[in-house]
Amino acid sequence: MTIGILTSGGDAPGLNAVIRAIVFSGVQTHGLEFVGIRNGWKGLVTEDVFRLERRHIMGIGKQGGTILGTSRTNPFDHGGEERVREVMAAHSMDALVVIGGEGTLAAAKRLTDVGLPIVGVPKTVDNDLDATDYTFGFDTAVQIATEAMDRLRTTGDSHDRCMVAEVMGRHAGWIALHSGVAAGAHAILIPEHKTSIEQICDWVTKAHDRGRAPLVAVAEGFLLDTMTDVHSERGLDTFGRPRLGGIGEVLAPLIEQHTGIETRATTLGHIQRGGTPTAYDRVLATRLGWGALQRVLDRKWGYMVALKGTEIVDVPFEAALGSLKTVPDARYDEVRALFG
Ligand code: F6P
Numbered sequence: 001m002t003i004g005i006l007t008s009g010g011d012a013p014g015l016n017a018v019i020r021a022i023v024f025s026g027v028q029t030h031g032l033e034f035v036g037i038r039n040g041w042k043g044l045v046t047e048d049v050f051r052l053e054r055r056h057i058m059g060i061g062k063q064g065g066t067i068l069g070t071s072r073t074n075p076f077d078h079g080g081e082e083r084v085r086e087v088m089a090a091h092s093m094d095a096l097v098v099i100g101g102e103g104t105l106a107a108a109k110r111l112t113d114v115g116l117p118i119v120g121v122p123k124t125v126d127n128d129l130d131a132t133d134y135t136f137g138f139d140t141a142v143q144i145a146t147e148a149m150d151r152l153r154t155t156g157d158s159h160d161r162c163m164v165a166e167v168m169g170r171h172a173g174w175i176a177l178h179s180g181v182a183a184g185a186h187a188i189l190i191p192e193h194k195t196s197i198e199q200i201c202d203w204v205t206k207a208h209d210r211g212r213a214p215l216v217a218v219a220e221g222f223l224l225d226t227m228t229d230v231h232s233e234r235g236l237d238t239f240g241r242p243r244l245g246g247i248g249e250v251l252a253p254l255i256e257q258h259t260g261i262e263t264r265a266t267t268l269g270h271i272q273r274g275g276t277p278t279a280y281d282r283v284l285a286t287r288l289g290w291g292a293l294q295r296v297l298d299r300k301w302g303y304m305v306a307l308k309g310t311e312i313v314d315v316p317f318e319a320a321l322g323s324l325k326t327v328p329d330a331r332y333d334e335v336r337a338l339f340g
Contacts, residue, residue: 002033003296004093005052007066008040008073008100012125012137013277014285015066018099020057021289027054030297035091040100041107042073045083049091061282064275070100072238075107081114088116095296099123102321103239105304109317112302119295120304120317121288125273128172131320132306136285141168141272142178148268149183149215156213156264162204162255164265166248168272169219170230170241172326175272177335180217187214187339189251191221191230192326200251201258206340208261218251220244220267245269287312 005022007015019036026032036052037043060067075084088096098108099121108118122129127138145167156163165185167175173190180188186207187200200216207214221230221244231250232242248265256263277285284307291305291312303314 001094001296002035002092004035004037004044004049004088004091004096005068006037006040006044006096006098006100007068007070007123008098008104009070009123010072010101010125011064011066011070011273012123012135013064013140013273013275014136014281015070015099015123016060016063017136017277017282017285018121018289018292019067020061021286022097022293023052023054023057025290026293030293035093036068039069039071040073040104041075041078042071043069044087045073045075045078047087047090049087061286062276064277072103074103074239076110081111081116084111084116095119095301097121097292097296102129105317106321109302109321112317117299117301119292119301120320121292122304122306122320125175126169126172127174128170128324128326129320130323130325131304131315133309134284134307136277136281136288137273138174139280139284140275140278141175142182143278144272144275145175145179145217145268146182148266148271149179149185149217152266153183153213153215156215159262160213162208162214162216162259162261162263164216164218164248164252164255164263166218166220166245166265166267168268170221170244171324173219173222173332174327176217176219176222177327177331181335183215183217185215185217186212187216188335189216189218189222190327190332191219191223193332194223194225194227196225197251197254197258201255203340204255204261205259208259214261216251216255218248220247222247224251
């Protein structure tokens, strides 16, 4: 059996650990062969593929990024089912494992609906896919954001400034919530809860009055109550979604103006997606890789592997798509009670 593997969409620390797990176990335990597809669906439709061997995966479990490369390409814009079938046949691929987020899995679902043999592995640092408790990459992003906030706090203390730390999180505030709690932020602002500048400044002033240099953690998808759209100054991505980033820079002067406290903003951006995955993410990615391989061996097409509690399970693509895992009100309320 020959299996094609691709990574698609924004990268996340742990992608290489998934690839390694599938190939290592596939070659060593099951005598399978693999085709590496470069740059996501783009490599599949342009036939940019290579024989993926054990030597390619040596030592990659701890490496960030993806040895296969990635892109935000929709195969249905480039020949769709017919082209995918053609290239799979040309390289004797009996199955595909696609590692990606919402867009990637949606394309995979359409292809399995017409009979193509595909298994999915979920990926998003935002941790906002409802069908899985956690995605690999999230823990790493939280760790990086927490370390950055710890650093911002010491310089904030030195200068008696309010520090605004902007983290990723398009629709869901998981990274902001977890890193903000870990770093002891005085306010955490997430996409799920619009908030007024007066409320934010009240929290900042309270913390400052207690002699603290206030730290505000904000997710890129956060909106002030006066905003109707997310802050975006860099146009749209290939899926037509606004490119985010910069809400921290919007908030900082407003906070300074309202409170009189000197304020600085730092946008962490792609730093959160780069570099070495944490041990937790390496293990989760490895287990998901093994899980995906098992589904291929079982010919369980149209399923995505997922983490439920501590178990690796599978869910049909249709159940995995279309429903976002946002921060529940109760989780936000318990931290909000301590802001200021
Ligand atoms: O969806 C994950 C994510 O990291 C978002 O948090 C962010 O808005 C987006 O990807 C950035 O995408 P790109 O790498 O295309 O700039």
